[in-house]
Amino acid sequence: MKMLIIATLATVAPAPKYVTPTDIVGKAPASAWRAIPAEDLLVVDLKSGARVVIQLAPGFAPVHVANIRTLARAKWWDGAAIYRVQDNYVVQWGHNEGLKLPAGIVTKPPAEYDRAIAELKVTPFPYRDSYAPRAGFADGWPVAVQAGRVNLTHCYGYVGVGRNLSPDTGTGGELYAVIGQAPRQLDRVIAVVGRVISGIEAMSSLPRGTEALGFYKERSSEVPIASARLAADMPVAERPTYEVIDTGSATFAAYVRKRANRRDDFYIRPAGGVELCNVPVPVRLAK
């Protein structure tokens, strides 16, 4: 008796009368997909062999993302490590004990926590958000909207820039990825610079650090990083290439509604709503 339990999108072989969110994305026309520029892909290879791919968000944090590109090109993270894993919160990496920054780094970036709404076309999110009066999607990213400003949201897998007390905003050398319930209290307090689009499980399944805030007690527990490169700097044949759904498309609108209203022989009662961070923006490997 193999049990098929608490089904996700793909399970329980729904009768044809039911449409799943995955069905909707699977039938998206080619025009609903956008190539992710190779300059926006940070490929982090752990020494273990696991690969984590991060999509950068230059439209939201241009100076921090420029720093990250400079750091990648200087091979600054080669030999860095994951040194903090806090359950239901974040995985963090870099050079915790400090390492000289390469030339070209902006050492005091501006507070790229949000941007003016007039600069962006925001597709409204049709459900309630607990943190902002309005939410939405812009350029393939989930956003919250308030006081005429738009900010990226701290959803699962999203990547932010570690910093010390304000007005320090961090350089981008110390990064973290969310591995638990969306810590949206960090929105507009930290620069969000991207999201993990592949390999998050290589981070989320790491042993938790036992020191305060999930720092590893022993250096020997740290998880070494072999290299971090922009896809644009890799040989073309070796580059991973990805596409992201157009969040302004009809496909995406239908997907959002279906995420909020699942109904099949397992989902007996559609929720009628959904949390912004429970609507992951579909990304796929390009063919």
Next chain:
Amino acid sequence: MKMLIIATLATVAPAPKYVTPTDIVGKAPASAWRAIPAEDLLVVDLKSGARVVIQLAPGFAPVHVANIRTLARAKWWDGAAIYRVQDNYVVQWGHNEGLKLPAGIVTKPPAEYDRAIAELKVTPFPYRDSYAPRAGFADGWPVAVQAGRVNLTHCYGYVGVGRNLSPDTGTGGELYAVIGQAPRQLDRVIAVVGRVISGIEAMSSLPRGTEALGFYKERSSEVPIASARLAADMPVAERPTYEVIDTGSATFAAYVRKRANRRDDFYIRPAGGVELCNVPVPVRLAK
């Protein structure tokens, strides 16, 4: 240069002028705490030596919880295993290939997905919820309120009963714990029977299963369970004892407000709101 980054409650040594959520809970009067009955604590010891403690919710799913107590007393999970770990979703355990249920099990429990609001005193949650028109806390648990009914919510660490297609509701033998963004679409679709109050990291840090839905491909990957016992059935000297905050108390109300309005030298902009599942109900070891 040891960086203190993206602080949580306890970090960054706030100046005395700032009060944190942890400060508020730390100063709660003894009258704000409630002992958790030993009958409501399921102590799961993994063969690795790690311990996971689950608080059961008999007020919300009495028949399923009675089954779970019967299964623990029959030592039904001794020799069971964690056989599914799906990233950003759930860890699931039991006897996936089936094992005869002990005498006294209700094999077809009712759909204990919600209960009438008239039976419960609900303290309103003062912020927006994405899934229900209203949310709140009742008897120490987060709840959503709709159509005159109240349901437990699928927050991080919350435990539900695996089942097949409805009208099956599961017996309680196959259980799962949430290890990612709250899958609230499962609310009112599955029986929530409790929450992990200690040791969730022993589950959330396990390797992810590579089969569909995060099932382990090989039986040899499964994580064996040594035993699962009710604290009430353990020798008194060995029982773990816990207390939970009174969610109707002034302390808890202040804690909720502070979770939504963190402000210190790190949290430069209070959010002004918070998601229900980002307000974990404080639990502590009893002295």
